Amino acid sequence: MTLKIGVPSKGRLMEKTFDWFGARGVELARTGSDREYAAAVNGIDGIELVLLSAGEIPRELAAGRIHLGVTGSDLVREKLGSWQDKVSELALMGFGHADLIIAVPKCWVDVNTLDDLDAAAAAFRAQHGFRLRIATKFHRLIRDHLRDHGVADYQLVDSQGATEGTVKNETAEAVADITSTGETLRANHLKILAGKPVHKSQATLFKSRNADWNEATRATLKTLTGKLGLQS
Amino acid sequence: MTDKAQIRAEAARLMGVFEAKGATAVEADILQPAGTLLDLYGEDIRGRAFVTHDPIRGEAMLRPDFTVPVVQMHMADGAEPARYTYMGEVFRAQEESTHRASEYFQVGYEVFDRDAPIEADAEVFAFIQDALSPLSLRAATGDMGLLLAAVRGLKTTDRRKAALLRHIWRPRRFRALLDRFAGRAPLPEGRAAMLAKDDPMQDAGPQIGLRSAAEIADRIEALREDAAAAPISVQEVELLDDLLGLRETTVNVLSRLRDIAVDMPAIADAVDRLEARAEALYQRGVDVDNLDFEGSYGRTSMEYYDGFVFGFYAETRPDLPPVATGGRYDALTRVLGRAKGHEIPAVGGVIRPEIVLELTAGGAK
Numbered sequence: 001m002t003l004k005i006g007v008p009s010k011g012r013l014m015e016k017t018f019d020w021f022g023a024r025g026v027e028l029a030r031t032g033s034d035r036e037y038a039a040a041v042n043g044i045d046g047i048e049l050v051l052l053s054a055g056e057i058p059r060e061l062a063a064g065r066i067h068l069g070v071t072g073s074d075l076v077r078e079k080l081g082s083w084q085d086k087v088s089e090l091a092l093m094g095f096g097h098a099d100l101i102i103a104v105p106k107c108w109v110d111v112n113t114l115d116d117l118d119a120a121a122a123a124f125r126a127q128h129g130f131r132l133r134i135a136t137k138f139h140r141l142i143r144d145h146l147r148d149h150g151v152a153d154y155q156l157v158d159s160q161g162a163t164e165g166t167v168k169n170e171t172a173e174a175v176a177d178i179t180s181t182g183e184t185l186r187a188n189h190l191k192i193l194a195g196k197p198v199h200k201s202q203a204t205l206f207k208s209r210n211a212d213w214n215e216a217t218r219a220t221l222k223t224l225t226g227k228l229g230l231q232s
Numbered sequence: 233m234t235d236k237a238q239i240r241a242e243a244a245r246l247m248g249v250f251e252a253k254g255a256t257a258v259e260a261d262i263l264q265p266a267g268t269l270l271d272l273y274g275e276d277i278r279g280r281a282f283v284t285h286d287p288i289r290g291e292a293m294l295r296p297d298f299t300v301p302v303v304q305m306h307m308a309d310g311a312e313p314a315r316y317t318y319m320g321e322v323f324r325a326q327e328e329s330t331h332r333a334s335e336y337f338q339v340g341y342e343v344f345d346r347d348a349p350i351e352a353d354a355e356v357f358a359f360i361q362d363a364l365s366p367l368s369l370r371a372a373t374g375d376m377g378l379l380l381a382a383v384r385g386l387k388t389t390d391r392r393k394a395a396l397l398r399h400i401w402r403p404r405r406f407r408a409l410l411d412r413f414a415g416r417a418p419l420p421e422g423r424a425a426m427l428a429k430d431d432p433m434q435d436a437g438p439q440i441g442l443r444s445a446a447e448i449a450d451r452i453e454a455l456r457e458d459a460a461a462a463p464i465s466v467q468e469v470e471l472l473d474d475l476l477g478l479r480e481t482t483v484n485v486l487s488r489l490r491d492i493a494v495d496m497p498a499i500a501d502a503v504d505r506l507e508a509r510a511e512a513l514y515q516r517g518v519d520v521d522n523l524d525f526e527g528s529y530g531r532t533s534m535e536y537y538d539g540f541v542f543g544f545y546a547e548t549r550p551d552l553p554p555v556a557t558g559g560r561y562d563a564l565t566r567v568l569g570r571a572k573g574h575e576i577p578a579v580g581g582v583i584r585p586e587i588v589l590e591l592t593a594g595g596a597k
Contacts, residue, residue, distance in 0.1 A: 107436040108443065110451045112422035118405075122398060123451060124443055131274065132443075143275050150405025152398065155275055167441040189437050194421045 342580030374529025385498020478527030
């Protein structure tokens with residue numbers, strides 16, 4: 001019985017993940033051709049590396065099809081209801097930092113806080129006959145956040161990409177998205193609301209609570225966390 | 233766990249009780265158009281309801297309650313006054329606490345009557361209490377009408393009152409607004425600096441999106457008015473707090489409310505209605521001397537409850553949800569009927585038959 005660990009299959013997130021494990025004496029490497037999604041772990045026996053889209057890792061962890069997984073903390077919170085019942089955080093990995101924020105047009109000089117957004121939404125609905133639209137792909141996180149802060153009269157519209165452009169295109173009045181530098185937001189004449197971000201995300205090593213944790217996989221986990229210097 | 237056939241039989245029995253009292257039995261579709269529910273309840277309903285998709289009809293929801301379809305049916309072709317009863321499953325997504333049922337039966341009784349709303353309030357409460365009488369349940373009541381009247385009567389700007397009324401069903405938000413309007417909480421970040429500018433819209437960058445420059449200017453004007461308005465007085469805030477903190481029997485609460493109404497005359501009519509309702513309940517055999525009244529009751533259960541509200545609880549089983557809940561929801565019919573200018577005073581309640589069974593199991597049947 002091998003311990004399966006899911007890591008992002010491409011891009012900087014994959015490279016940084018390989019680096020993070022490498023720096024701790026666990027070498028992850030792709031095998032086969034450049035385009036083949038195959039990989040291996042050197043230095044510890046009994047581990048199988050699975051390359052997956054970062055967005056699918058939460059689901060695989062929840063289902064217990066992988067024992068460990070590396071993905072953004074935002075994705076786990078967005079995709080898994082009661083996420084703490086399904087996974088636990090083994091390590092915050094210190095890269096892939098991004099903030100989930102809510103942004104409005106810079107020309108809305110009267111709107112700086114969620115409180116303002118709520119008031120603007122009420123007036124907008126009365127004026128236009130529909131709820132103020134916020135474009136996002138983080139439906140659960142944004143809905144929970146706005147409910148907790150008592151914002152009403154808004155609706156979420158799904159946007160899987162180029163979210164910052166939706167305001168200019170008049171398919172949304174505001175956006176909620178991940179940003180690290182805010183560059184794209186500024187370029188699209190948007191500003192971030194004051195206060196703490198909805199969520200401060202970073203790459204995180206998660207452990208599935210639902211995977212098959214038998215004697216062998218538990219022993220492998222112990223060896224791995226020992227090498228990584230973590231509490232399992 | 234009681235099995236579904238038993239629950240269905242219990243639901244049918246309870247529905248029979250309401251039919252025997254003259255209610256018309258009605259049905260509602262399980263698949264409800266999502267647009268109507270989203271317009272009414274906002275984005276929160278997505279977290280609470282099961283949203284599904286039909287390639288042709290678009291988004292639909294598994295009915296989270298019967299209220300909306302029953303009101304729509306009545307508005308389409310109901311004669312008045314009307315009394316309806318129904319039974320069936322409702323579906324509630326449970327994002328957080330997984331131990332609550334996400335699919336359960338409800339039996340309901342709804343009254344649409346323009347002429348005698350107070351009598352209708354008492355009737356719904358008494359019929360449900362009757363149907364549940366073999367169980368010894370605690371009833372709690374409240375009246376959103378009191379709170380609405382108190383806010384409408386505040387000596388402050390109409391905009392502030394509208395903002396408070398809009399959040400009356402969100403207690404935390406309501407409290408934050410009240411604190412601000414009373415001068416007890418600071419202005420939101422950046423507001424003072426913005427208002428200090430001669431032309432806040434200078435250097436604002438290009439105008440993008442549907443919200444126009446005129447709308448932004450309107451809100452700046454509203455904020456200026458707000459900044460210049462006097463705070464809501466300490467005395468008024470204390471009276472509101474008294475109202476919200478009431479927890480007494482109906483009889484005691486009436487005398488307390490008469491005292492509060494001396495300083496807050498705006499609630500006098502609402503207190504009269506409460507008194508008339510207590511009398512109507514008494515006439516129907518309800519023990520109003522021992523009927524609990526809570527000033528904040530109904531604020532978190534359902535947006536649009538705007539009058540009498542009630543619930544029945546098993547005191548020995550705090551783990552169970554309420555056995556029955558209900559109230560007056562004129563505001564909901566106003567929103568649902570606004571396209572055609574319809575509005576129908578409405579009051580009703582629902583019983584959860586599986587909870588009734590759970591409480592009778594082991595006891596006498």
